Amino acid sequence: MSEWLEERRRVLLTAQQLLEKRLTVGSSGNVSQRVGAELLAITPNRRYTEDLTPADIVIATFEGDVVDGDGIPSSELMLHVGVYQARPEVQAVIHAHPRYVSAVAMTGRPIPPILEDQMIYLGGQIEVAAHAMSGSDELAAAAVLALGERNACLLANHGALAVGRDLRAALYACEYLEKLCLAFLWASLLGDPDVLPPEVVETEQAFFRMMQRTESELVGARIRR
Numbered sequence: 740m741s742e743w744l745e746e747r748r749r750v751l752l753t754a755q756q757l758l759e760k761r762l763t764v765g766s767s768g769n770v771s772q773r774v775g776a777e778l779l780a781i782t783p784n785r786r787y788t789e790d791l792t793p794a795d796i797v798i799a800t801f802e803g804d805v806v807d808g809d810g811i812p813s814s815e816l817m818l819h820v821g822v823y824q825a826r827p828e829v830q831a832v833i834h835a836h837p838r839y840v841s842a843v844a845m846t847g848r849p850i851p852p853i854l855e856d857q858m859i860y861l862g863g864q865i866e867v868a869a870h871a872m873s874g875s876d877e878l879a880a881a882a883v884l885a886l887g888e889r890n891a892c893l894l895a896n897h898g899a900l901a902v903g904r905d906l907r908a909a910l911y912a913c914e915y916l917e918k919l920c921l922a923f924l925w926a927s928l929l930g931d932p933d934v935l936p937p938e939v940v941e942t943e944q945a946f947f948r949m950m951q952r953t954e955s956e957l958v959g960a961r962i963r964r
């Protein structure tokens with residue numbers, strides 16, 4: 740286990756923070772980190788986070804074969820793999836069932852660009868992936884499509900998907916998404932929330948894309964070294 744001990748510790752810590760921040764409940768939700776080119780460290784299937792040790796974090800291939808660890812990888816493994824294959828710069832993926840995300844996700848309504856931190860940290864309008872069975876390839880494909888180049892999306896009648904250049908960024912993306920859903924719900928009680936002006940959206944999305952490209956190049960340089 741020692742070869743991937745640091746990655747396992749970080750994945751476990753993030754899973755614990757997800758629970759402490761009340762972004763998920765019980766054994767639901769899953770956390771992963773990319774390990775090298777085609778491996779990931781991922782939380783095990785249906786285990787309570789408070790019972791886990793670093794040794795329980797599973798090292799698996801993108802095909803789902805366990806390379807190291809006694810546990811079974813999360814049933815949402817293909818959701819994580821789908822993102823890593825579509826987004827080379829992404830280093831960490833979190834899937835969770837936060838309460839306000841859950842409320843918006845069951846309406847199927849995307850969240851238009853309404854908040855500055857939504858633009859800066861999540862990358863624009865939040866799309867909703869079409870409903871598909873948990874753990875299915877169909878869910879992974881729908882989620883990758885809804886995520887696009889942004890850092891978060893909703894999964895219809897299900898929950899949240901958040902990604903980042905590392906586990907901390909993915910965790911904060913999940914937290915920003917939950918805060919955005921709360922604000923969206925409250926604002927919707929007062930009427931339709933005001934959407935940011937189109938020129939602001941365009942400028943901020945261009946800036947977000949530039950930052951993503953920079954991160955992608957940095958990751959590429961790290962892999963080449």
Ligand SMILES: [Zn+2]
Pocket residue numbers: 767768834835836873897898
């Ligand atoms: Zn789920």
